[in-house]
Amino acid sequence: MKKFISLLLVVLFFVVPAFSQEEAKSDKLFQVALLQSLMQGEYDGVITVGDLKNYGDTGIGTFQSVNGELIALDGKVYQAIWDGSVKVAPDDETVPFANVTFFDADVQQEHVQAASIEELKQILDKIAANQGINQFYMAKVTGTMPSILVRSELAQKEPYKTLDKALKTDQREFSYKDIKGTVVALYCPNYMDGLNSPGWHLHFVSDDGTKGGHVLDLSVNDGTAELDIISEFAMIVPNRASFNNKNLAEDMKEAIEKVEVKGK
Numbered sequence: 001m002k003k004f005i006s007l008l009l010v011v012l013f014f015v016v017p018a019f020s021q022e023e024a025k026s027d028k029l030f031q032v033a034l035l036q037s038l039m040q041g042e043y044d045g046v047i048t049v050g051d052l053k054n055y056g057d058t059g060i061g062t063f064q065s066v067n068g069e070l071i072a073l074d075g076k077v078y079q080a081i082w083d084g085s086v087k088v089a090p091d092d093e094t095v096p097f098a099n100v101t102f103f104d105a106d107v108q109q110e111h112v113q114a115a116s117i118e119e120l121k122q123i124l125d126k127i128a129a130n131q132g133i134n135q136f137y138m139a140k141v142t143g144t145m146p147s148i149l150v151r152s153e154l155a156q157k158e159p160y161k162t163l164d165k166a167l168k169t170d171q172r173e174f175s176y177k178d179i180k181g182t183v184v185a186l187y188c189p190n191y192m193d194g195l196n197s198p199g200w201h202l203h204f205v206s207d208d209g210t211k212g213g214h215v216l217d218l219s220v221n222d223g224t225a226e227l228d229i230i231s232e233f234a235m236i237v238p239n240r241a242s243f244n245n246k247n248l249a250e251d252m253k254e255a256i257e258k259v260e261v262k263g264k
Contacts, residue, residue, distance in 0.1 A: 003111070028232040029136045030055035031099050035196045037243060038062070039252045040095040041145050041160035045094020046238045049077050052095055058138055058228075060186055060203040061098025063089065066166065067155035069213045071184055071205040072100050073140075080213040082154040084174045087204060099186050099196070102136050105226035107131060112141060112223035120183075120220055121200045127227055128187055134232035137187035139200075143223030145183075149175050150204055150213030164255040174213065181206035183215060194236070194249075197256050216261070 032046050045064040052061075053075065061070035067082035070089070079089040107127055114120035120141065128137050154170040185202045192198055205212035237243065 014115070019201030027101070027104065027228075027230055028055075028234055029099060029101050029138070029230045031116040031196065031233065031235040032061065032095055033097045033235075033237055033243075034248060035097065035256065036194065036248050036250070036252050037237075038066075039157070039163045039255050040246050040248075040250070041162050041166075042238075042243055042246065043096050043156055043160050044238075044240075044242070045096050046236060047095055048091060049089045049093045049095060052100060053077065053091075053236075056100025056102055058103035058140065058184060060184055061100070062097065062200060064094040065155040065157070065160075066096075066153055066163070068152050069150075069203055070095065070098055071203045071212055072098075072148065073182055073184055073205055074256070075210075078209060078212060080150070080203075080205070080211075082152050082170070082172050083197030084152070084172070084211065084213075086210055086212045093124060099138075100228055101228060102158045103138055103140065103226075103228050105140075106229045107227040108209060109225045112143070112220055112225045113216070114220040114223075116219065117202065117215060117217045120202075120218065124185065124187065124200060124225065124227070131227070131229055133191045136189065136233065137185075138228045138230060139183075139185040139187065139225060141183040141185065141204060141220060141223050141225045144178060144180050144221045145176070145204075146219045146221050147175070147177055148179060148204060149173060149216045150211075151216055152213045162255065164258045166260050173216065174211070176206075176211060179206055179211065181212070183218070183220075193253075197260070201260070217262055
């Protein structure tokens with residue numbers, strides 16, 4: 001695993017209330033476990049949704065047994081499940097992986113137009129580059145999506161498969177036209193390789209809270225992009241045999257790319 005520069009890393013072991021409320025609500029990105037551990041089938045919850053809300057009101061992640069996609073927005077935690085429906089997740093639902101922050105817009109760009117997810121990422125990249133590519137960013141892109149393709153997945157059963165294998169058979173995709181909503185996007189800098197995936201990761205929830213998921217592709221018409229610049233990072237990991245015995249130094253880049261991008 002690479003050395004990390006200018007990174008405040010707080011690793012906690014399963015007991016969550018280690019930050020004061022003042023610390024938790026500072027400009028900090030809070031991460032539950034590693035994307036790499038999730039990729040390797042570490043699907044059991046680490047903290048509850050109720051606890052997660054203490055560390056952020058906006059973000060992305062998943063749920064126990066990978067039972068749907070997590071979209072945190074304005075203090076609500078939405079669960080987009082395999083049948084295309086979305087509900088507000090109960091506080092006792094558990095979370096094996098997530099990134100959240102208390103969103104405070106530092107940069108805003110109006111009239112965002114994008115014909116594809118790659119074009120939207122390029123727009124967000126340019127905004128981030130003007131602020132500094134070695135910071136974390138949480139972004140919200142609001143407006144009308146002329147088209148959007150999202151996915152969720154069926155909850156997994158033990159023994160858990162790796163995430164790329166699980167999604168190969170259990171991913172479900174949903175396409176919508178002219179839908180209003182919010183894309184919640186996380187940017188991790190390159191030095192996070194090994195703890196998360198560098199670059200942008202996008203989830204979506206509609207304005208009426210009934211549709212959403214992990215974004216595979218989209219177009220944006222006259223949207224508004226807001227970015228929160230985040231300079232602190234904290235992480236909690238589980239202290240259990242299934243996590244402790246995993247080889248988290250394994251290169252997961254190819255598997256991560258397969259689950260992130262349409263058609264992989």
